[in-house]
Amino acid sequence: MSRVYPFDDAATARAVIDEDGTLVEWNEGATRLLGHPAQTVLGRPAARLLAGEDAPAPPTGPRWQGTVGLRHRDGRTVPVWLLAHRRSASDGHGGSWLVVTPLTGARPPADHDPLAEAGLIQSPCAVAVYDAELRLRRMNDAMAEVVGLPEERLRGLRLAEIGGEPQSDEVEQGMLQVLATGSPLDVQTRMHAHTAGEDRTHAWLARMTPVRDAQGRVRGVAVAAHDVTDNLRAKQRLQLVNEASVRVGSTLDVTRTAQELAQVCVPVLADFVTIDLLDPQDHGGEPPARLTAPVTLRRAAHQSVLDGVPEAVVKPGQTEEYPAGSPQADALTAGHSILASAAAGDMQPWLTWNDARAEQVRRFGIHSSMSVPILARGLTLGVAVLTRHRRPDSFTADDRLLAEEITTRAAVCIDNARRYSRERETALALQRSLLPRTLPRTVALEASSRYLPAARAGVGGDWFDVIPLSGMRVAMVVGDVVGHGVEASATMGRLRTAVRTLADIDLAPDELLTHLDDLVVRLSEESGVDAGPGEVGATCLYAVYDPVSRRCTVARAGHPPPVVLRPGCAPQALDMPAGPPLGLGGLPFESTELDLPEGTVLALYTDGLVWARDRDPETGREMLYDALGTAADSLDQTCDRVLATLLPPGGSVDDVALLLARTQGVPAAQVATWDIPADPALVAPIRKQVVRQLDAWGLSEAAFTAELVVSELVTNAIRYGSHPIRLRLIHDATTLICEVSDTSHTAPHLRRAKVFDEGGRGLLLVAQLTQRWGSRHTTEGKTIWAELPLFEADQ
Template sequence: MSPVHPLDEATTARAVIDGNGTLIHWNEGARRLLGHTPREVEGRPAAELLAPGSTVPLPGGDGDRRHAVLSLRHRDGRVLSVWLLAHRRAGGGGWLVLTPVGGREPRTPDDPLARAFLAQAPCAMAVYDERLRLYGFNDAMAEVIGIPEERLRGLRPSEIGSRETGEPLEREMAEVLASGRGRAVETYARAGGEERAHHWLARIAPLTDTHGRVIGVCVAAHDFTEQYRARERLQLVNEASVRVGTTLDVTRTAQELADVCVPALADFVSVDLLDPPENGDEYRVGPPAAPVTLRRAAHRSVNPGNPEAVVAPGDVDVYPVSSPQADSLIVGRPLVAPNANGTLEEWLSWDGPRGEHVREHGVHTTMSVPVRARGRTLGVVVLSRFRRPDPFTADDILLAEEVTARAAVCIDNARRFSRERQTALALQRSLLPQSLPRTAALEAASRYLPAARAGVGGDWFDVIPLSGMRVAMVVGDVIGNGIQASATMGRLRTAVRTLADIDLAPDELLTHLDDLVVRLSAEAGAEGITGEVGATCVYAVYDPVSRRCTLASAGHPPPVVLPPDGPPRQIDMPPGPALGLGGLPFESAELDLPEGTVLALYTDGLLESRDRDVDAGLRLFCQALQESSRNLEGAAHAILKALLPAGGAPDDVALLLARTQGLAPSDVATWAIPADPALVAPIRKQVADQLETWALTAATFTAELVVSELVTNAIRYGEPPIRLRLIHDAETLICEVSDSSHTAPHLRRAKTFDEGGRGLLLVAQLTQRWGSRHTPEGKTIWAELSLLGED
């Protein structure tokens, strides 16, 4: 039935035959032609309408169209020779058979020039009347359709062409007929007698009489297959440049290559890559040697589930000489089978099961394209066709080469990035603390997670034991990523530990660290390294005796504190400039931390997300910390789970949790020391008594010697007031002597006959470590004695 003139059916005899040869539809035009009514023929075999002894099929035309002259039986017994045109119905379920019945003879132009123009015009042209029935067409159009004009005259476009092409064209022609305005339509159809379809540009123009009335339409068909394919190739190359290489992940990039090529270039595509050389070496220059071991990186099929795949993604297969993969890698160019040198069967003879699998799915042609970038072979892409009937052309080969070459660079970039990322990650993990020290001041837990897809950054954390049972905590973030950022992180972490060992206050430590970053940035610029060196950092020192914490920040997010009896909150502290700006001051903040307080230091990658703002992230952080703070390891896990997406963090994340502990007043003893050398002996007696009270008598002898030397030095070289303090926990006894002098002591080598100069040397020999720190009031000399193994 016409999509435009559904009532204009009688001028065309139409019948529908199902797949079993039964007539299921018979229209009025068919009744006019053969006299049979629909009731008489519908439901009966179509073969009954053939004249006795006639078994002629419909031989002419292409796979979906047949035409022939058949002898048909009229209702009154006559035998009519009728030309029939048959179209295969959608889905292959039978045929639509038709022929023009006519109602009037078609007009023919009287002007010889008009006849010559219509017949000899270089492009295919056809003229349709006001009912959109064919008036006539020229020789060029006859070649396109493949059926003589006299056979088709009087049929509509929907009857001449298939349903997929004829009906849309008829609608467009009806629009031109109604509006009087021409238009251009693109369509895809086979020319007469050809297996490959062409792309056509149909220009439809109205035809008017002398009074301006539209009396028909003219259709001029232009074969623009080459232009269409060139446009399609350009579109595919452009699409490949946009869709391939969206990430720096080798597997994802290989999958993107397969996705782009299906179905635009092939029905099944597989991407197999060589495994990276060991020890981070480069791929070899030149072709690999056979047999070639390849790992399946990706594949894609027009069919769901990729049933054509023989190898699963991630699996390894070995390809010998004569296989498509090995042959194309060895010669270094695309190979197509079948070709002049052999068939597809011969090319797959090396693997019987694989060849059987290919035959089972109807693969009729395949193309193998090497994946090469920067002169090195990375793998191979195999493209196969089974749904598309046409083989690969020379243009298809060039297109596959172009798309593969673009993807190869992306794969190589991803491979190089992965290698650098693994190197940076290994360096990063080697520079971070392998375990946190056990201290009497706090219990700590930490986490470090590299970015899931971006380069490894320079986030770091540390816990540093200080003198006097104090402990320093630091979390920092180096700007940038990659090996350079990891190396910079290692230098900064080492610098922080060195500066912490001389007991600098947090603001002073950040000042020195800022100077170092400025120098590193200047060195990087002098060496031609792009990008300036910069970092953010927060440094905190906690004293378990006073239960006070001193913090300073260099452009870093403030820590979160969870008191034992209150909700979590972000610490209000001066933000400070980022490290590397140079010359700007840093400020410290002090706060009391009752025993059991949890202090959380972190980098900005934990809170920042494209799906929420920082305030929302902070709320989630505080909620997760409060709900799981009983166990710090569990709390660290809960915080990361609440804040980070399932696919991994978009940026590096460092998290340090610390629960404060306090020393009992009974574990600390303090004495004011008069500046009188004669009182050193009574002081030693007081120390011995205190150690007996603490049940540490095994350490009395060593402690008396150390205290005697430190107090004597303070009386002799220091300035009053002088103070002695003993602190102990289960493992360590600390002796501290403070005075008002800012002059730091130092070890010196005493000569044989010198009467002094051996005090600090003796202290160094008797203790596990010793040192001095400056305070606002002067200095403190301290020494630590190990209690492990003491009775």
């Protein structure tokens, strides 16, 4: 009797034999059966108790039963039916055998015994009845079939002795509770079923009810066992499908989606899974509907129950050609799933095509394989190969249906990710082709830039540009088109081209934004949307810096203001009118002018830099000020520091464009200005003054060309312009600029003079002698300018 089992334990003869055949346990019932006290047999070979020379063959399975002759203490031979259960190693102890036989089971039930009358003995449900000491009294044929032994052999044994598994002890504890409380109890467990032709673990629902006599006293426990294996498997499969729906396709990344598919299948469905996908580039950009061997696949993902995936021969990212006879090629060419197992012999052809894989199959004991094509929208994307080596059972038809269900769901996600990746790559290529590859080197600015596409939302319409203007001025622009994808990139390209075109005619920033706003309205109308103005929208900031006056004119259309970092000062956002976003139409834009000392840093950016889900924009701007305020040797280093400070490790949720510019000035000594009288006869003295100035600058070799250009421009201004007239010369190391300004708003135009015309050849001559020329309108009138390359004069 024990505290756990408070009944006579000697009603069963029980012994435990360890792996080497030594008796390690011997109860009172064994002493009662054979007369040997425990101290005389423990620690000695169990074979000494066998009578005769014919010993039974060593058992090979988890359970053995049979009748053997045992040696009694008085020397006689006692034939005994024994039931032996193999117990696996646990808690650092080796395996052993539990050997039992009932001592009182042969006693037939008494007449009108409620235990004998309890239960539906002929019921198809497996039913067993245990007495008040939890020893078997009756069981029906269904229970005998589950146990695999007849009732007369087991009568008198406890459930823990009949089952021999740790789960039997748990069920027996439930029976003891029913016996003590008199209340029914349900217990779910997993135990072996020893039905003929089958020896595998089943899921059981044990429904236990008390057995009462006529006076209502609890006299035993009736146990009805219901096999819920199929229900449990169906529930597990449904859970697996639901889990696959949630876990697979969490991102629009092909590799991540393939890895999620592999992780869902291991270990619930397989011990080792590989996901190999086709490269669409090998098939003209789109995966084919059908394939022929050999097939080249790229390993996208794999997963194993073993750490490090030691079964794999190919690493993720590597490609391999699979010939006919391989599980990958056979499933893809057949267009349906293929099951193979070592027991059936149909895995053998697959082991001959690759020695390395055949070695892995032998090393890990892979015995079953299932190849499932990954198909979506009529296209073949790849193949999933599931194998088992730890689980002893082979894949079944139900496993195939489950794998196909999961793979079909994952295939749609993989195809979505593939299409998204293709569109993203196209948009990114378009975006990069439309953005400046390098920023122009100008006298006015030292500039550096960065562009980063969104990590998940896809490529957007952010852009930046640095545009050289006349008079050594330079324009800076940063913009952001609403939306993402190819359409946003295409719209960005059209807007960037428009800005360059409008900048080329030297429009003021507010006028330029007005024209750009009209363009966006037209683009919105051409897109055919029904939402009205603003459907195709954008924000933009446009700034023009003059290195001669060191003044900057800025206008913005709903864009974040620039950050200004003057030498020796803290960074601060420029206080200026916000302006409406582009595409609303009909609303005014305002310009702001400011003086910028030489060495001032301007930071132009899109809102993706400072905006984040986990912080407000004001915090982002403060972080930007801190990053800009830290000393750096170069603008490139400052750009990198800004991005590292403000962007998360995984990338921004929106596109980011950043343009940093450090202003430079043209020294006053490199600028010369003259007021021109309204007398054509005084053009000659002006030419002489220009020649003397060029001599003073050391540019005498450019004097002849400059003298001709100045003569033509000044003469045209006197004849066709309005006073006052002003001439200005500006030069740097490579360029000489001649500018003539007057108060007339009439722009000159180039024409071809006829043979007998006395005039009309001046601007044609200027165009031939200079590398660029043009005109720009100002608030006072217009300026005609021409650029002469100094490096040609030096040659």
